Amino acid sequence: MLDVKEIDAAYGRAKVLHDVSLNVNRGEMVFIVGRNGAGKTTLLKTISGLMKPAKGYVSFEGRDTRGLTAVKLARLGMRYVAQDKKVFGNLTVRSNIELAAYASGVAMPSAIERVTSIYPDISKFMDRKAGGLSGGQREILLIGRAMVGSPRLLLIDEPTEGLAAIVIEDIMRILTRMKEGSEVSAIIVEQNLSVVNRLADRIYIMKEGKMIREIADKAQMTDTSEMENYL
Amino acid sequence: MIESAIYGLTIGAILYFVSIGLSITFGTMRIINFAHGMVYALGVYFFITFLPRVGGNFVISALLAIAAAIPVGYAIERFVIRRLYGESLDYAIIATYALLLIGTDAIKWIWGTVPQQVTEPIGISFRFFGGGFPLYRVVISLSALVLFLGLNLFFRKTVIGRIVIAALDDSEGVQCLGLDVNKYFSIVFVLGSCLAVLGGILYAPISAADPYMGHDILLIAFAVVIVGGMGNLTGTFISALALGLVIAITGRYWSEAADTMVFAVMAIVLIYKSYKA
Numbered sequence: 001m002l003d004v005k006e007i008d009a010a011y012g013r014a015k016v017l018h019d020v021s022l023n024v025n026r027g028e029m030v031f032i033v034g035r036n037g038a039g040k041t042t043l044l045k046t047i048s049g050l051m052k053p054a055k056g057y058v059s060f061e062g063r064d065t066r067g068l069t070a071v072k073l074a075r076l077g078m079r080y081v082a083q084d085k086k087v088f089g090n091l092t093v094r095s096n097i098e099l100a101a102y103a104s105g106v107a108m109p110s111a112i113e114r115v116t117s118i119y120p121d122i123s124k125f126m127d128r129k130a131g132g133l134s135g136g137q138r139e140i141l142l143i144g145r146a147m148v149g150s151p152r153l154l155l156i157d158e159p160t161e162g163l164a165a166i167v168i169e170d171i172m173r174i175l176t177r178m179k180e181g182s183e184v185s186a187i188i189v190e191q192n193l194s195v196v197n198r199l200a201d202r203i204y205i206m207k208e209g210k211m212i213r214e215i216a217d218k219a220q221m222t223d224t225s226e227m228e229n230y231l
Numbered sequence: 232m233i234e235s236a237i238y239g240l241t242i243g244a245i246l247y248f249v250s251i252g253l254s255i256t257f258g259t260m261r262i263i264n265f266a267h268g269m270v271y272a273l274g275v276y277f278f279i280t281f282l283p284r285v286g287g288n289f290v291i292s293a294l295l296a297i298a299a300a301i302p303v304g305y306a307i308e309r310f311v312i313r314r315l316y317g318e319s320l321d322y323a324i325i326a327t328y329a330l331l332l333i334g335t336d337a338i339k340w341i342w343g344t345v346p347q348q349v350t351e352p353i354g355i356s357f358r359f360f361g362g363g364f365p366l367y368r369v370v371i372s373l374s375a376l377v378l379f380l381g382l383n384l385f386f387r388k389t390v391i392g393r394i395v396i397a398a399l400d401d402s403e404g405v406q407c408l409g410l411d412v413n414k415y416f417s418i419v420f421v422l423g424s425c426l427a428v429l430g431g432i433l434y435a436p437i438s439a440a441d442p443y444m445g446h447d448i449l450l451i452a453f454a455v456v457i458v459g460g461m462g463n464l465t466g467t468f469i470s471a472l473a474l475g476l477v478i479a480i481t482g483r484y485w486s487e488a489a490d491t492m493v494f495a496v497m498a499i500v501l502i503y504k505s506y507k508a
Contacts, residue, residue: 050403074409086404088397095393102390103409131400145408 001026001185002047002153007056009039009046016042018209019056024153024187029179031196032189033227034206040189041083043206044155047187048080049073061152074103077152083161083189085138087145089131093122096130096145104149115144118174136167143174147184154178154186160195168195175199191231193224205230234362235483236476241368241437243475244375248430249448250455250467251382252423256312258399258462259416263320265327266307267427267452268445269334274300274428275440276342279349289352293432297425304424308417316413331445338442346441371433378426379468386464395419399462451478451490454497 002024009017016039024030032040045051047058049070058065060078070080088096094112101111116123119140125133130141139159146154159175160168172195178184179199190196196203200221205213207230215221249271256264278296285291307330315323353367386392394415398405405412431444438444451474459470474493482489 048407050406070403070406071409071411074407080403080407082401082404082407086401088400088404090396090400091393096397098390099393099397099405099410100408102394149409 001061002187003059004043004047005056005059007043007046007053007058009042009051009053011042015054016209017046017053020206020209020211021056022187022204022211022214024185027183027185028201029175029186029188029199030202030204031200032187032204032206033191033193033196034230037208038206038230039209040206041157042209044080044157044187044189048078048155050080077150079146079151079154081142081146081154081156081159083157085135085142087130087133087138087141089129091130092127093130093133093141094126096141097148100145100148106149111148114148115141118144118147118177119170134167136163136170139163139167139171140174143171147178151184154184154188156186156188158189158191160190160192168192171195172198193227193231196227197222197224203227232480232483233360234364235479237364237368237372239476239479240372240472241475242478243472244372245430245434245437246448246452246455246475247375247468247471248378248433249427250452250459250471251378251464252420252427253452254456254459254462254464254467255395255399255419255423257456259395259402259412259419260312260316261320262312262315262323263327263453264312265324265449266311266330266334267327267424268449269331270300270304270307270424270445271427271431271448272338272440272442272445273303273334274424275431275435275444276338277428278432278435279342279347279440282349287350293429296432297428300424300428301421304421305417307424308420312420313413313417331449335442335445342442344442346439348439349435351436367436374433375468375471379465382464391415391418451493454493458497458500 004020004022006019006021007017008015008019020039020043022030032043034040042051046053049065049068049072060073060076065073088099097111097115098108101108122140122144125137130138133141143156143159159171163171176199178186203215203221204211205215205227220226253264253267256262274296277299278292281292281295285295311326311330315326351365351367353365353370355366356363357366386396394405394410398412398415402412455471455474456467458474459466474496477492477496478489481492
């Protein structure tokens with residue numbers, strides 16, 4: 001469903017991605033691991049349409065995405081969940097979901113049902129300002145918000161970064177449910193290898209802006225020693 | 232002193248009308264928009280042009296001037312500002328300052344350089360604590376309060392308002408939901424232009440209309456935005472009223488320093504913010 005072909009991307013003159021290729025099949029959960037500065041976030045931003053590739057192209061559901069904005073790609077079913085747990089902090093949790101519902105043309109009760117089906121406890125915080133939520137609650141809200149309107153591909157950047165073990169378990173449960181449903185494909189940037197090897201269908205390793213290895217073999221995925229060398 | 236306070240609240244109210252558009256523009260689009268001063272001045276000259284043609288009716292002339300300013304604001308956003316999203320702030324400063332200069336020269340060319348007086352529309356004063364106060368100034372101050380409450384309702388209760396509030400937090404996040412922020416920015420930009428024109432019209436009877444009026448108020452309006460916090464709607468309201476009071480009270484005792492004191496306050500706030508950060 002997604003093909004990234006030999007893309008380069010840069011911030012001004014600083015080239016960050018070099019000839020990067022990857023692909024994601026329908027219902028697949030693909031992880032990208034690599035050190036800080038390896039270009040993982042830039043890759044997700046380029047796929048999502050927030051950055052334009054200097055070379056190469058991205059094909060989503062058979063459609064060349066060159067010339068498509070992040071807004072158009074989101075409407076086609078691609079949702080990017082940024083790192084840093086950036087919710088709309090001055091709005092309530094309900095309003096955060098409301099905007100996702102409005103954007104997707106989904107009725108608000110269905111949107112709320114969708115998000116609470118992912119994480120029932122969120123109903124307790126509906127009228128709280130999203131900026132006052134804990135890091136874990138914010139991440140869950142971001143994933144829930146992105147799931148409104150039945151997206152086809154989620155791009156999730158460091159979902160467990162900086163979270164306590166108990167919250168990581170909550171996020172793991174959400175991602176596991178998502179994976180079992182096979183309703184949505186995902187590319188997840190993650191440095192927590194216990195999360196990666198429990199959920200990954202395939203793993204890509206990035207280093208210094210290059211895709212240096214793809215691991216598709218289950219036995220290799222559970223052995224994290226090789227991946228640790230790249231973190 | 233009460234006289235100065237009422238005058239200060241009047242100035243503060245005008246500053247709020249002018250600054251709120253700047254604050255939202257910077258908060259959402261990260262654009263420093265000098266052309267705001269051009270729209271402000273142009274709107275006042277539209278008002279002065281319409282006023283004799285509608286039998287001196289202040290309200291109708293104001294509405295016509297605001298309506299005439301809408302395409303100007305839209306054209307600036309559509310053809311200049313939108314091309315500057317994501318670019319360096321320098322480009323925005325140069326492009327919008329050029330528009331301000333072009334607008335000022337256009338005003339001089341069309342309406343001349345002589346300042347033009349506008350008659351105060353209410354013309355009623357009342358006595359309070361032994362002083363005489365024009366009712367018009369109280370109306371201006373109250374209208375700023377009504378605008379503040381109205382904008383709060385707009386931003387909290389309407390979907391468009393919530394999208395703008397969300398974009399102030401995370402513009403990319405809004406785009407990644409599939410919402411075209413540019414469309415909403417255009418609406419807000421034009422709204423900000425209309426409010427600047429309204430502020431200029433309300434201020435015209437207190438000062439006078441001259442081609443450089445946009446330049447004069449713009450720097451103080453930027454100070455309001457910086458002190459109040461860029462994109463902070465409540466902060467802009469409080470900052471506008473506070474700096475209005477600073478201008479009026481300083482002007483009463485040391486008129487030469489009235490505007491300078493605004494920038495002294497701005498410097499103190501910036502130092503405090505950097506210290507706190």
